Amino acid sequence: MQLALFLIFGALAVAGAINFLLQRHPVNSALSLVVVMMSLAVLFWSLGAEFLAAAQVIVYSGAIMVLFVFVIMLLNAGEEERTHGSRAAYIAGFPGAAAIFCLLSFVFLTEGKSLGAAQLGGYLSHAVSNISQVSTLLFRDFLLPFEVTSVLILVAILGAVVLARKEQ
């Protein structure tokens, strides 16, 4: 079942990413990105990270993508015009992206023996919640970074308000 979950939702994530790359209208790109994030949430859940799966759905596909779609609608962003693109993207960009993919896959696959396999059955069948572990670690060892993120969010909100304000 876990293998089937990985195959189905991994294929869905890759399809969403390819669709994100190919779509020309920003709204279509945003919706296919939502598909990617939802299937990644399922993969997080199958890896035993229930809290992160919920946070992925709520924060990423709930809050951030709504913000993106809101800005797309606000700015009335249409289809991007068909340009030739920059020459640098074709000469360096696509081989660069392909090289990144090949390098990462080569390293991951050659080190696959030492990396081992994910034994996924235990988490799902025993229904162990890791929220208590996450919260213990977050509020004990990572308390200072957690508090700093609240300051970061506050500064980001203030900066967004100041930047998006109309000039008089």
Add this chain to the structure above:
Amino acid sequence: MTAVVPISWYLVLAAILFSTGVASFLIKRNLITVFMSIELMLNAVNLTFVAFAHMWHQVSGQIFVFFVMVVAAAESAVGLAIIIAIFRTRQTLNVDQVNLLKL
């Protein structure tokens, strides 16, 4: 029933998503779409964090995914405000026409 998925499959999936994000970052001409491809790359990195956290039976990796999510939320808020400000002054979302910093 307990099918074993090699951990490297998750990492290769993350590599696919990351390089798709890199490619769309390079070829997209719309500022908002370029921003969304950054989010795609962050998501791919999150997947590697969760996979490694699962592999080592440690929740520290999941904590870092949490922090990445928080920083991505803050970054998208500020970035979209910057995009709105750019659109107000330049009336365009095309990255080729936003060349104020060019020499």
